[in-house]
Amino acid sequence: MTHEYILEVQVKNTPIIKKKCNRCGNSRFYCSDKFRMNAQKKSLDIWLIYKCSACDSTYNATILSRTKPENINKDLLTMFMENDIRTAWKYAFSIELAKINHMEVDYTSVQYDLITDAPSMAKLLTYSSDQVVLKIQYPIDFNLKVATLIKKALNLSTNQLTKLIDDGMFTIDSKLLQKKDKARNGQLVKINMQMVRALSNM
Ligand SMILES: [Zn+2]
Numbered sequence: 001m002t003h004e005y006i007l008e009v010q011v012k013n014t015p016i017i018k019k020k021c022n023r024c025g026n027s028r029f030y031c032s033d034k035f036r037m038n039a040q041k042k043s044l045d046i047w048l049i050y051k052c053s054a055c056d057s058t059y060n061a062t063i064l065s066r067t068k069p070e071n072i073n074k075d076l077l078t079m080f081m082e083n084d085i086r087t088a089w090k091y092a093f094s095i096e097l098a099k100i101n102h103m104e105v106d107y108t109s110v111q112y113d114l115i116t117d118a119p120s121m122a123k124l125l126t127y128s129s130d131q132v133v134l135k136i137q138y139p140i141d142f143n144l145k146v147a148t149l150i151k152k153a154l155n156l157s158t159n160q161l162t163k164l165i166d167d168g169m170f171t172i173d174s175k176l177l178q179k180k181d182k183a184r185n186g187q188l189v190k191i192n193m194q195m196v197r198a199l200s201n202m
Contacts, residue, residue: 001130003124005153009113015032015110017105019050023055029050033085033088035048043069046064047063049061061103063097118153120159124154124191131192132193134149135186136184138184145166145180145181146181147161165177170189174181
């Protein structure tokens with residue numbers, strides 16, 4: 001018998017960027033969720049506004065520069081004008097935006113809730129399932145490892161997690177899960193419960 005559980009990652013904040021503040025010397029900026037637009041000679045500049053976490057001075061990260069309005073998707077333009085928060089977050093997590101602006105994004109500053117209906121591994125061991133499938137819902141990518149999610153969801157210690165991974169108890173996309181594997185939206189992690197049970201009885 002197979003039991004399936006959902007691991008849903010709900011992000012709580014956008015990442016901090018590491019950048020030196022010209023005013024106070026602090027090196028952390030947070031996203032204000034606001035855009036700045038400037039129209040000049042029929043071309044548009046659009047920035048995402050960041051604020052220094054210590055003195056609130058502003059840093060503008062370039063999204064579009066010297067772009068003709070007719071070349072920008074109308075809906076997107078509306079999103080910029082209305083400071084649409086989903087759009088702001090999309091850019092705040094974007095690797096492209098960081099690259100263009102030479103910003104160092106600190107993904108470890110992102111906090112999240114893990115919503116799951118999965119029981120602990122201790123409980124799972126008492127069930128009769130042969131296989132457990134964990135479905136990962138992870139719409140916003142911030143460099144999270146699959147192993148971190150499994151550890152949290154199944155309430156495992158670091159040692160228990162390491163042993164289960166080393167023993168090849170998890171497969172993902174038909175390959176054995178590695179410690180360094182990054183999470184992707186929609187991934188299925190399969191756990192061979194018969195093997196886990198056999199090993200835990202040894
Ligand atoms: Zn500052």
